[in-house]
Amino acid sequence: MTQTPEHAGATAEVEAYLRAQEDKTLLRFITCGSVDDGKSTLLGRLLYDCQLLFEDQLASLENDSARFGTTGSGNLDLALLVDGLAAEREQGITIDVAYRFFTTDRRKFIVADTPGHEQYTRNMATGASTAEAAVLLADARKGVLTQTRRHSYIVSLLGIRHLVLAVNKMDLVDWDRETFERISADYRAFAARLGIDAVTCIPVSALTGDNVTAASERMPWYDGPTLLGYLEGVDVERDLRAGPFRMPVQWVNRPNLDFRGFSGTVAGGEVRVGEPLVVLPAGKRSTLARIVTMDGERERAGAGEAVTLVLDDEIDVSRGDLIAGAEARPEVADQFAAHLVWMDEQPLLPGRPYLLRTATAALNAQVTEIKHKVNVNTLEQTAAKHLALNDVAVCNLALDRAVPFDPYVDNRETGAFVLVDRISNATVGCGMIDFALRRAANIHHHAMEIDKSARAAAKGQKPCVLWFTGLSGAGKSTVADLVEQRLHAMGRHTMTLDGDNVRHGLNRDLGFTAEDRVENIRRVAEVARLMVEAGLIVCVSFISPFRSERRLARERLDDGEFLEVFVDADLDTCEARDPKGLYKKARAGEIPNFTGIGSPYEPPEAPELRLDANGSDPETLAEQVVELLAARGVI
Amino acid sequence: MSYQTHLQRLEAESIHIMREVAAQFRNPVMLYSIGKDSSVMLHLALKAFYPSKPPFPLLHVDTTWKFREMVAFRDRRAAELGLDLLVHINQEGVAQGIGPFTHGSAVHTDVMKTQSLKQALDLYGFDAAFGGARRDEEKSRAKERVFSFRTRSHRWDPKNQRPELWNLYNGRINKGESIRVFPLSNWTELDIWQYIYQEEIPVVPLYFAAPRPVVERDGALIMVDDERMPLAPGERPEARMVRFRTLGCYPLTGAVESSAQTLPEIIREMLLARTSERQGRVIDQDAGASMEAKKQEGYF
Numbered sequence: 001m002t003q004t005p006e007h008a009g010a011t012a013e014v015e016a017y018l019r020a021q022e023d024k025t026l027l028r029f030i031t032c033g034s035v036d037d038g039k040s041t042l043l044g045r046l047l048y049d050c051q052l053l054f055e056d057q058l059a060s061l062e063n064d065s066a067r068f069g070t071t072g073s074g075n076l077d078l079a080l081l082v083d084g085l086a087a088e089r090e091q092g093i094t095i096d097v098a099y100r101f102f103t104t105d106r107r108k109f110i111v112a113d114t115p116g117h118e119q120y121t122r123n124m125a126t127g128a129s130t131a132e133a134a135v136l137l138a139d140a141r142k143g144v145l146t147q148t149r150r151h152s153y154i155v156s157l158l159g160i161r162h163l164v165l166a167v168n169k170m171d172l173v174d175w176d177r178e179t180f181e182r183i184s185a186d187y188r189a190f191a192a193r194l195g196i197d198a199v200t201c202i203p204v205s206a207l208t209g210d211n212v213t214a215a216s217e218r219m220p221w222y223d224g225p226t227l228l229g230y231l232e233g234v235d236v237e238r239d240l241r242a243g244p245f246r247m248p249v250q251w252v253n254r255p256n257l258d259f260r261g262f263s264g265t266v267a268g269g270e271v272r273v274g275e276p277l278v279v280l281p282a283g284k285r286s287t288l289a290r291i292v293t294m295d296g297e298r299e300r301a302g303a304g305e306a307v308t309l310v311l312d313d314e315i316d317v318s319r320g321d322l323i324a325g326a327e328a329r330p331e332v333a334d335q336f337a338a339h340l341v342w343m344d345e346q347p348l349l350p351g352r353p354y355l356l357r358t359a360t361a362a363l364n365a366q367v368t369e370i371k372h373k374v375n376v377n378t379l380e381q382t383a384a385k386h387l388a389l390n391d392v393a394v395c396n397l398a399l400d401r402a403v404p405f406d407p408y409v410d411n412r413e414t415g416a417f418v419l420v421d422r423i424s425n426a427t428v429g430c431g432m433i434d435f436a437l438r439r440a441a442n443i444h445h446h447a448m449e450i451d452k453s454a455r456a457a458a459k460g461q462k463p464c465v466l467w468f469t470g471l472s473g474a475g476k477s478t479v480a481d482l483v484e485q486r487l488h489a490m491g492r493h494t495m496t497l498d499g500d501n502v503r504h505g506l507n508r509d510l511g512f513t514a515e516d517r518v519e520n521i522r523r524v525a526e527v528a529r530l531m532v533e534a535g536l537i538v539c540v541s542f543i544s545p546f547r548s549e550r551r552l553a554r555e556r557l558d559d560g561e562f563l564e565v566f567v568d569a570d571l572d573t574c575e576a577r578d579p580k581g582l583y584k585k586a587r588a589g590e591i592p593n594f595t596g597i598g599s600p601y602e603p604p605e606a607p608e609l610r611l612d613a614n615g616s617d618p619e620t621l622a623e624q625v626v627e628l629l630a631a632r633g634v635i
Numbered sequence: 636m637s638y639q640t641h642l643q644r645l646e647a648e649s650i651h652i653m654r655e656v657a658a659q660f661r662n663p664v665m666l667y668s669i670g671k672d673s674s675v676m677l678h679l680a681l682k683a684f685y686p687s688k689p690p691f692p693l694l695h696v697d698t699t700w701k702f703r704e705m706v707a708f709r710d711r712r713a714a715e716l717g718l719d720l721l722v723h724i725n726q727e728g729v730a731q732g733i734g735p736f737t738h739g740s741a742v743h744t745d746v747m748k749t750q751s752l753k754q755a756l757d758l759y760g761f762d763a764a765f766g767g768a769r770r771d772e773e774k775s776r777a778k779e780r781v782f783s784f785r786t787r788s789h790r791w792d793p794k795n796q797r798p799e800l801w802n803l804y805n806g807r808i809n810k811g812e813s814i815r816v817f818p819l820s821n822w823t824e825l826d827i828w829q830y831i832y833q834e835e836i837p838v839v840p841l842y843f844a845a846p847r848p849v850v851e852r853d854g855a856l857i858m859v860d861d862e863r864m865p866l867a868p869g870e871r872p873e874a875r876m877v878r879f880r881t882l883g884c885y886p887l888t889g890a891v892e893s894s895a896q897t898l899p900e901i902i903r904e905m906l907l908a909r910t911s912e913r914q915g916r917v918i919d920q921d922a923g924a925s926m927e928a929k930k931q932e933g934y935f
Contacts, residue, residue, distance in 0.1 A: 014899035017906075018832060026641035098777040099770050101823050108641040110821055122798055129800035237638045250654040255687035263684075265651045265802070294685035304639050306650035306683070319658050343798050357803050360658075416801045425807035427797040 020105060027231060030112040030127045030160070032151040033137030038168050042137060042206035043100060043113055046228065049213040050102045097127045106232045121154060121376065121390035122343035125430060128158035129416070132236035135164045135227070140173045140203070144186045150376045156194040157339055157392065157432065159412050162234050163191065164200045166227055170219065171205040177221045193379070202227050240303040244328035245269035245277075246406070246414050248359035249321045253292075253308050261292055261308040262317050267359060267413035268406075269325065270302035271309075276326035276579075279317050280404035283500060285326060285579075286311040320361035322404040322414065327581030330414060332504045333436035334402040337371070340387065340395050344421065344428035348387035350395075354428065355420040359413055361403050362420075369396040387429075396437060402504060408432035436508070455535035459493045462634045463532045465557060466625065468541045469550060469604060470567035471596050472582055473574035475613045475621070479567060480539040482622035487537055492635060495531050496539040497524055512593045518549055525553035532561055537634065545601045563632065565625060566604045569613035571596045608632075642830055649676075649818040650683040651802055652781055656763050656816050657683075657690050659806035663763040663816075666752075667693040667720070669705045670882045671838050672767035672819055675827055678836045679818065680765075681716070692719035694755055694764070698747035699724060700735060700884035702860050708839045721759070725751035735886040736865055743884070753789050756813060763806065763814045771823040781820050787811040828905060832898045841879045842901065844893040848872035855889030880905075 033039035100111040112127030128134065134155045138148050148165075155163060165187050173179045184201035191199045202211055203222055210216035213228040225233065246268040253261035271277070271288055278285050289312035291298040301307045309323060317323070324330050342348050348367060356365035371394040372381040387393050408415030419429035456463050466483065468476040477498055487494045503510065507523055510516040521544050531538045544550050554562040574596070575583040586594035593599040604610075609628050611621045629635045639647070656663050665680060667673050680689040695709055713720035725733075728746040735743040756764060770777045780796050782804045797805055806814055819827075831838060849856045850872050857864075859872040864886065866872070877890035878901075895901045 011897060011899045014903040014906075018829060018899070018902070021829065022640060022833075024641045025638055026644045099821065100777065101771045101821070103641075103823070103825065108823075108826070126798045126800050130802075241638075250651070251658045251684075253684065253687050259686060261686075263654055265647060292686065294682040304644060304647055306647040306654075308685070355807065357805065359803070413801065416803065418798075418800055418803045418805065420805055420807055425805070425809065427799070427805045430798070430800045 024103070024106060024108060025237075026108050026110065027133060027234070027236065028110045028112070028131050029133040029135060029231065030114060030124070030131035030155070031135045031137070032114060032124060032155065033168075034145075034147050037137035037139050038206045039137050040113070042135075042166065042168060042204070042212065042227075043111060045206045045209055045212050046109075046111075047100065047102050049209060050104060050228075097123050104228070104232060109231065121150075121392070122341060124151065124154050125158060125341045125343070128155055128160055129412075129430070131158075131160055133162040133164070133231065133234055134160045135166055135231075137166050137168050138183060138187070140167050140169045140176075140179055140183065143183045144190060146377045148187070149190060149379075152191060152194060152196070153374075153376050153379065154341075154392075156196050157341070159408055159432070161196070161239070162198055162236055163196055164202060164227065164230055167201060167203045168206055170203045170210065170216075171208050175203075175210075175216075175218045177219070180219075180222070200224065200230055202230065237303070240268060241270060243268040243303075243411060244330075245271045245275075245323075245325035246330065246411060247271075247307075247309065247323045248414065249317055249319055249323060250360055252318060259310070260314070261290075261310045262321075262323065263306075263308045264323070264360070265306045266301050266303050268303050268411045270300055271325065272300040273298075277311065277323055278326045278329055279311075279315060280322045280324060280330060281332045281402050281504065282316075282321070283332075283504065284315045284317075286313055286315050288312070320403075322359070324404070326579075327584070329580075330404045330406045331436050332402045332404045333508055334399040335368070335396065335437040336405070337394065337396050337434045337437060338417075338431040339374075339408075339434065340367070340393050340419075340429050340431045342387040342389060342391045342393070342429045344426060345389055346421070346428070348391075348419075348429060350386070353422060355422050356397070356399060356417050356431075357420060358403055358405065358417045363403065364400040364422075365397050365419070367395045368398045371395060394434070395431075397431070402508075405433050405436075407435055452533045452535065455533070457535075459535045461492055461535070461537065463535050463537060464561045464563055464629075464632075464634050465528045465532060465538045465540055465553070466563050466565055466629075467528075467544070467550065467553060468539065468565045468567055469544045469607075470613065471569060471571060471574045471601055472543055472594075473577045473579055474567040474569035475618055476541040476543075476567045478618045479565075479611065479613075479621045479625065480541040482618055483625045484539050486622060486626050487629075487635070490635065492537055493535065494537045494539065496541065497528060497531075499542040502527075502542075512591070512599075517545065517599075521546070521549035521553065525549070525556050528553065529556045532557060537629075543595050543601070545595045545599065547602045547604070550604065560632065563609070563628065564604055564607040565628075566607040566610045567613045567621075568603070568610055573614050642826065642833065645822055645826060646679060646682070646830070648802070648821065649679045652804065652816065652818040653680055653683040653689075653765070655804050655806070656765065659804070660763040660814070662759070662761050663691040663765070664694045664721070664756075664759065664761040665689065665691055665765040666767070667695050667709070668767065668882075669695065669701070669709045669839060670767070671827055671831060671842060672769065672822075674836050674838050675822070675830055676765060676767045676819060677712070677716075678834060688716075688718065691765075692721050694721045694723060694759075694761075696748060696752045696755060697722050697724045698743070698751070698884050699729065700743070700747070700863075700886060702839075702841055702858070702882065702885045702888075704841050705839055705882055708837075712837065721755070723751060723755035723758070725754055734863070735884060736863070740887050744887075747884075756789065761813065762808060763816055765816045765818060767819050768817050769822050769824070769827075770817075770820050779817060779820065781817055782806055783815040783817065784808070785813045785815055789813070791815075824905065825902075828898070828902050832902065839882060841882055843897070844876050844878040844895050844900075846874040847877050847890065849875050849877055849890055856892070857888075858885055858890055860885040 031039050031043055098113045102109050112131055114124045114127035136151055167180050167183050180203040188199055203219055204211040211226050215226055247264045247266050249262045249264050251263040253263045273288050275288050277288055290310040291301050292308040350367045353364050353366050356363055370384045373384040373391055373393045376392055406414040415433045417431045418427050421428045468480050470476050480496055484494045484496050507520050510520050528538050528540050585591045586597045595601050725747055733743055733746045780799045848859045850870055876894055878893045879890055895904045
């Protein structure tokens with residue numbers, strides 16, 4: 001029947017209510033447990049107690065209880081509130097992921113309700129992927145079972161850090177404290193093995209409602225939060241906000257020629273107008289000019305917000321790129337190790353191409369190696385040639401191009417991917433990236449029919465290598481870039497090899513130990529040599545700290561083809577500039593073997609050119625290099 | 636920086652979904668049913684692509700039995716916003732004279748709504764269609780994906796849905812197949828009204844109480860919106876203070892008596908509601924799983 005509000009009072013009352021609701025936050029959580037643990041009953045209890053059941057829903061519930069109920073006539077079967085599809089209701093089990101909603105004055109809750117049957121690991125992974133907290137059920141009479149462990153493993157695999165063990169059916173063990181404490185201790189010991197330390201154990205009875213929304217009078221020995229109290233209070237957003245800035249570009253926003261924005265949802269950290277950014281995988285740098293929304297321009301944007309960013313220059317950015325803070329960049333790789341959950345009836349076969357979808361990019365990928373399967377019940381590792389439905393495994397993957405990513409433990413949005421079958425288009429697997437693989441790339445050799453001088457003659461130029469060496473931040477790449485622009489404008493055929501760029505591709509498998517630095521320069525020297533063979537003027541911009549490797553590079557070329565340019569800036573100057581934030585990290589001990597701090601730089605003894613890079617204008621320095629080329633007869 | 640509120644998070648999620656559709660599909664469309672959920676969905680689309688306009692048209696499947704105020708509101712909004720509005724009517728149904736009074740609600744809904752929608756999707760070759768359905772509306776919807784795959788014949792297979800993880804939506808389809816997209820999946824009726832209030836989103840005036848001519852049939856108050864409504868002998872429309880909690884075809888949409896003339900009053904009424912919103916829809920009062928059956932056939 002209709003309510004008849006008293007107009008003025010009603011309006012004021014509702015406006016007060018709405019104001020109170022303005023600060024309400026959102027929590028997404030997952031409930032896991034078996035059919036028998038009373039999971040659906042617990043969820044029904046939460047919905048029921050939060051008084052979100054409208055009267056006609058209650059009425060139809062009473063009808064359904066008479067037909068399908070398992071709690072005996074006369075009692076409401078709360079589980080029927082949350083079991084959805086008709087076929088399932090007749091089987092008496094939940095077979096998919098269902099989403100439920102309820103609200104209190106403090107929080108709105110979205111609950112992923114997933115089944116407890118072994119064959120449905122994939123559904124649990126699905127529900128867990130968007131959950132920020134997990135509620136696991138254990139039957140007080142049975143304690144921690146195999147399936148409790150399985151659910152805990154999947155929850156930890158999917159990166160949920162806030163976990164509740166609800167020890168249910170306390171009414172059936174006479175509200176016994178020792179029973180609860182024994183189960184809690186068992187469980188904490190197990191969770192510690194999974195690296196989950198934030199576990200809260202709560203003794204409840206879903207049937208009677210004890211400790212679900214109101215503190216139990218029958219368990220006065222328990223002084224922790226109720227289940228609802230925990231869910232209302234747990235802080236799940238702090239970690240996301242604290243991380244480095246990430247925004248995958250979803251859509252390029254171009255309403256007209258005067259506006260070019262990049263739309264996406266911030267996947268981590270926050271950003272302010274004026275801050276330096278880098279666009280990956282290309283690695284182009286820019287600065288944030290504007291944050292545009294229909295509600296007005298913003299000064300900053302944080303994790304979870306859907307915004308449109310405008311950069312202060314016209315660099316090329318498209319869907320699939322990741323915009324990140326310049327100081328804490330994500331990794332870029334085309335091979336990585338990941339945990340996979342296989343979700344399809346057709347097995348996963350190593351070597352078969354699948355479509356891999358990350359936060360925005362979609363590209364071809366294959367599993368190159370199944371390192372091992374993980375038995376989700378025992379956590380044992382076993383060898384495998386293929387993966388079947390609901391298998392969990394650690395795999396190596398190779399992609400057909402490099403993508404930017406973060407390890408999943410650092411960022412659930414930029415570290416996750418799904419695999420799609422290229423023929424059926426079904427989503428067949430999901431993955432959580434562990435780390436990039438650093439392994440040798442194949443370098444292909446070509447038979448040479450036409451020699452270096454012939455190629456150079458066709459270009460009307462004399463090939464050479466300009467080898468820019470100096471500390472990080474000295475300005476090598478800036479000067480090299482300007483030199484190349486000038487040469488290009490003169491119609492010369494050029495190429496630039498940049499330290500950072502090559503490390504993202506050719507040398508992505510190398511680290512920064514002395515051995516790796518040697519190998520890094522050896523490879524670059526070889527590539528530069530091939531480019532000279534091709535008749536190009538090659539700008540090489542590498543720190544290249546060791547004399548012996550620079551000499552090696554010189555010796556790979558003919559006389560006069562190697563021009564060493566020492567970009568000479570003091571360590572203090574470079575550290576003050578710190579364009580990539582690397583010195584700061586190195587000083588903080590985060591980058592071992594950083595040149596100038598943890599690792600030496602050996603200045604050239606007889607460079608072809610020394611540039612004073614402490615204060616001079618890069619244009620002037622570039623001009624000196626061009627003059628050198630002219631003097632040497634290169635141009 | 637303070638955390639996002641629940642409405643801000645819902646808004647951001649919906650915007651994210653809409654941008655994914657714009658980026659992944661060749662020819663998307665937004666089904667615009669003129670109701671409050673459609674109003675919110677349209678508002679979110681304006682936000683998602685600002686300062687661009689939404690890069691897809693709106694489609695209204697007109698059964699020819701909508702409230703006149705709905706049609707007027709639809710045309711006014713599309714004109715104000717400068718959006719491309721497509722209106723599709725099943726002309727075969729019109730030629731056969733299909734209507735709720737002559738053929739009953741089941742036949743009328745099937746021919747003028749479900750079949751008509753499929754006609755329109757095929758006619759324009761849309762590969763993705765936004766709908767304003769929410770998971771909280773009805774039990775079978777709770778398991779619906781955000782990106783919901785439909786076969787060439789527009790069927791939904793609840794047993795064979797694509798797993799949907801994180802915010803990674805799989806929009807890959809073969810020619811002729813399509814995806815229904817539900818950007819409001821995680822909104823509840825209360826969220827919708829709070830958002831309309833907070834964002835000052837225009838809605839059809841039928842949601843607000845006013846004196847309207849109604850007759851009482853099978854316990855439902857049906858508004859006499861035009862002369863096509865046949866009256867039984869002795870049946871006479873009387874002006875009562877009523878409003879609508881959901882909007883559809885006027886002969887199939889029951890009014891509730893109410894004096895709620897402002898949004899806060901509507902929200903208050905809803906908070907105190909003794910009947911949930913779909914009860915006003917005559918179409919849903921079938922056996923328990925009827926919505927699931929309709930969805931499998933292609934109903935939104």
